[in-house]
Amino acid sequence: MTRHMIIVSMLIVVCLGWAFLAGCESEAQTGALLGSAIGAGVGALAGGDTEATLIGAAVGGGAGYMLGGEGDKKKAAADRDQIRDEMNIVTVWVTNSNGSKIPVKLRKSGPNYVGPRGETYNSLPTQDQLRPIYGF
DSSP, rough: OOHHHHHHHHHHHHHHHHHHHHSSHHHHHHHHHHHHHHHHHHHHHHHSSSSHHHHHHHHHHHHHHHHHHHHHHHHHHHHHHHHHHHHOOOOEEEEEETEEEEEEEEEEETEEEETSSSSSSSOOOOOHHHHHHHOO
16 A cells, blocks of 8 residues: 555544544534545545545535534424424323322314314313223
């Protein structure tokens, strides 16, 4: 191997080591790091000089950051949807005849509440209304 190839190989190994040891806080950061390492390797193999290596690292880092950023956006949207869903859930605890309690999760839908079995209530149901269906 030429000296140049050894340096490029070491650079790639060090970058990949940083990715696994240090960890990244977001997919964008991980993508930038891995993209830079791969881009540097491709640039070195294609151009064979330092300039090509640096250009490859820059292009790969930018592309990796953009791809990872899209993953971050999708994850953030999924988290927001989950929080929105959780905000529309109300739990009513129904006390059974033996003293045990059972949670009944109702989903708020406009002015109504929808029970786990699909039944609709015009207002928040009481324990007494839910006991015949979910309790004993």
